[in-house]
Structures are given as structure tokens and as C-alpha cells.
Amino acid sequence: MKRILIVDDNFVNRSYLEEIFHDKAKCLIAVNGAEAFMAFSNAFEGKRPFDLILIDMEMPVMNGLDAVAHIREYERLAGIDVAHRVPIIAITAHEEQFTKCFEAGCDQYVLKPVNPPALVRMSNELMNRDLEE
Amino acid sequence: MDRDVKLRILNELGDLPVSVYDGLVEKFVLISGEQLVGIVQNVGCGDYDGAAQKAHSMKGAAANLRLHWIFEKVREMEDDIKRHLPQAVIAEKADALSQLLKKI
Numbered sequence: 624m625k626r627i628l629i630v631d632d633n634f635v636n637r638s639y640l641e642e643i644f645h646d647k648a649k650c651l652i653a654v655n656g657a658e659a660f661m662a663f664s665n666a667f668e669g670k671r672p673f674d675l676i677l678i679d680m681e682m683p684v685m686n687g688l689d690a691v692a693h694i695r696e697y698e699r700l701a702g703i704d705v706a707h708r709v710p711i712i713a714i715t716a717h718e719e720q721f722t723k724c725f726e727a728g729c730d731q732y733v734l735k736p737v738n739p740p741a742l743v744r745m746s747n748e749l750m751n752r753d754l755e756e
Numbered sequence: 757m758d759r760d761v762k763l764r765i766l767n768e769l770g771d772l773p774v775s776v777y778d779g780l781v782e783k784f785v786l787i788s789g790e791q792l793v794g795i796v797q798n799v800g801c802g803d804y805d806g807a808a809q810k811a812h813s814m815k816g817a818a819a820n821l822r823l824h825w826i827f828e829k830v831r832e833m834e835d836d837i838k839r840h841l842p843q844a845v846i847a848e849k850a851d852a853l854s855q856l857l858k859k860i
């Protein structure tokens with residue numbers, strides 16, 4: 624089963640995303656960017672990397688942009704090339720953040736409110752990208 | 757919540773079961789009530805960034821649950837917080853939102 628890391632500081636948003644994916648993947652949770660980075664690195668070191676990360680951009684402690692930048696730097700130092708890095712979808716309320724999301728290393732973005740069918744489609748495309756190529 | 761409004765929302769959300777949606781709304785009301793108290797306290801201490809962060813979080817959840825009338829009010833309050841309006845103004849908005857939450 625695919626493993627998805629859901630990162631959001633709001634309990635309702637986390638539950639909402641979990642509900643969308645509960646029958647499609649094993650969902651793990653982080654409540655801010657720092658926790659997300661820890662979860663990512665622990666999973667990577669434990670040889671059970673995530674298949675996808677869904678991450679909110681505005682969070683306390685460490686925001687999504689910084690967390691994604693840390694994750695990409697970690698992958699770069701570990702010798703992971705772009706084609707094999709974990710897909711990351713940014714979840715944001717601000718269209719003007721799109722450029723920053725891509726600059727930080729996100730693969731895709733969705734605007735709030737999240738459209739469940741569209742998010743599932745996008746996630747499937749990203750998670751299956753190796754199989755399709 | 758009005759039955760037609762809920763049906764329209766559930767339709768927008770695809771295959772999210774009614775019971776799950778109801779559970780999420782219930783948690784939203786509970787958590788938002790606590791967040792509103794926190795927002796007023798943050799502003800009272802001059803912590804406008806903390807208050808704005810809480811308002812932003814609440815706004816995102818309202819958007820995801822398609823509670824558009826709540827979303828609009830939270831957005832207004834977030835704007836007021838970012839403009840560093842006095843605590844009394846924010847408290848009034850928070851109180852109005854609390855009343856709206858009770859009616860969901």
C-alpha cells in the first residue's frame with residue numbers, strides 16, 4: 624500500500640485529507656514543517672520512504688516552503704535524482720505562492736478549498752509516474 | 757445546517773460520506789471555538805502574527821468544508837488582524853463568528 628505523509632497544522636484539514644485517502648493509501652501525519660522533515664528523514668533512513676507528501680504552506684514552527692526546501696536538500700545530499708525524489712503536492716490558499724512552491728521543490732500544487740477527485744487524480748499521476756514511464 | 761446547503765456541499769465533495777462530513781464539521785466547530793479565544797488572547801498580547809496564523813488555519817478548514825459563510829467572516833477577521841486593528845474590533849468579529857458556529 625502506498626504511504627502518504629499529510630502535513631497540516633489544522634486538525635480538521637488533516638482529517639479531511641486522511642478521509643480522502645483512507646481507502647487508497649496508508650496516511651501518516653505531521654503537524655508542521657519541522658515534524659514533516661523529521662518524518663521524511665526517518666522514513667528515508669528506515670528504507671520505507673513516502674510515496675507522496677501533501678503539505679500545507681502556512682504553518683507554525685516551520686512553514687511548508689522551508690520544509691520542502693529541507694527535504695529536497697536532504698535528497699540532493701543523499702544522491703537522489705529528480706526522477707526518483709518523493710513527489711510533493713503543495714496545498715495553499717494563495718495563487719501568488721505557486722512560483723515559490725515550485726522554487727522550493729514542489730511538484731504540483733492545489734488551491735484551497737481542496738477538490739477531492741482532482742487531488743486524488745493528481746496524486747495517482749505523481750505516485751505512478753515511474754510505472755507509466 | 758440547511759438540508760439543501762448540506763446536499764450541495766456533499767455533492768461538491770464527491771464521495772465523502774455524510775457521517776464523515778458531519779464529524780468533520782463537529783470537530784471544526786469545537787476547534788474553531790478554541791481558536792477564536794486564542795486569537796483574541798494573541799491580539800491582546802500584541803501577538804498579531806500568532807493570531808493571523810490561527811485565523812488562516814481556521815479559514816482553510818472552513819474552505820475545505822465548504823462553509824462559505826464562515827470562510828468569508830474569518831477572511832475579514834484575518835484581514836483586520838493583519839492590519840493590526842484594536843483588540844475590541846477583533847473580539848467583536850470573534851464573537852460574531854462564535855455565534856455563527858453555534859448555528860451550524
